[in-house]
Amino acid sequence: MxxxxxxxxxxxxxxxxxxxxxxxxxxxxxxxxxxxxxxxxxxxxxxxxxxxxxxxxxxxxxxxxxxxxxxxxxxxxxxxxxxxxxxxxxxxxxxTPVCTARDVRVTAARQDGPPYTHIVLTAKNTTGHSCRLTGFPHVQFLESHKEDVPAVAKSKPAAPVVLAAGAPAYALVKLSDGGVDEDNEPVSAFSVMLEGDSTVIAVTAPGSEGIAVDPAKALTGYWTPELRNGADDF
Structure with a gap:
């Protein structure tokens, strides 16, 4: 139990x-x-x-x-x-097509006052379309001096010069140093050619008595849309 x-x-x-x-x-x-x-x-x-x-x-x-x-x-x-x-x-x-002698009218005017050492060339587009003005004017002042006036490199513009219809371009041209003892010759008309075109453009010299040119001192600037201080001083 x-x-x-x-x-x-x-x-x-x-x-x-x-x-x-x-x-x-x-x-x-x-x-x-x-x-x-x-x-x-x-x-x-x-x-x-x-x-x-x-x-x-x-x-x-x-x-x-x-x-x-x-x-x-x-x-x-x-x-x-x-x-x-x-x-x-x-x-x-x-x-844009290059400007030819048929596209522009070239004229000359004196710059500043006596002794008138420079002139300004104006190339005006006379067409109804744009054209491109290249290089510098090939200027010959005298029959006895068959060489183009040398161009001043510093006056070359940075951009291409395109002229609209009716628009102008300019080039400054030096005639002489303005000295009384220089070997200057009177010029009443001279020839200009555009770069790339062999056509001779006859330009009337400004002034009633024409201009006095020393071939040894003559210089030209490049075509530019406007005259620029500094680059065009020579």
Whole structure:
């Protein structure tokens, strides 16, 4: 009888221990599940924050940097277009036909006052279309001096001289140094040729008595759209 009670007590004690063990296992499993779920929740939270930040657009440093980069690229593109425009202008000038003696009327006028050491040649486009005036006037003052007047390199313009219909170009020509002891000769008319054209243009010298020319001192400038101080002083 005592043996039976003792076995019952042992069974009861074993059952209690088993119940406690099962409860502990379930508690530990729940803890591990919670711990495993925690990183996932953190990742989800970070993703949500990133999405919210991206939705804010240019408020983020990254977006601002992209906007600045785009702005910088656009500015460079605009600057580049200026160079393209300059290139197009030069191509347009190059495609314009060269002025010939039939396209222009050349006249001469005195510059400044006595002793009248310079004259200004004017070549006016008399056609109804544009033409390009190249180089310098090839001037010969005297029949006894069959050489072109030398050109002054510093007067050469940087850009091609394109004359619209009715527009003029100018060239400054030096006659002498203005000294009384110079070997000057009177000239009432002289010849001019345009670069690339062998046609001789007869030009009447300005003044009722013509001009006094020293062939050894004579110089000419290049054709320019206007007379420029400095480049045309010689």
């Amino acid at each position: 005592n043996t039976a009670r003792h076995r019952s007590a042992l069974l009861a004690l074993a059952g209690t221990a088993l119940a406690v063990s099962l409860t502990a296992c379930q508690s530990g499993s729940g803890t591990e599940s919670s711990a495993a779920a925690s990183p996932a929740a953190t990742v989800a939270s970070s993703s949500t924050g990133a999405a919210a930040t991206a939705a804010q657009g240019t408020d983020t440093p990254g977006a601002a940097g992209s906007a600045n980069a785009a702005s910088s690229t656009g500015a460079k593109g605009s600057a580049g277009s200026t160079g393209s425009a300059g290139g197009s202008g030069e191509q347009a000038a190059a495609s």
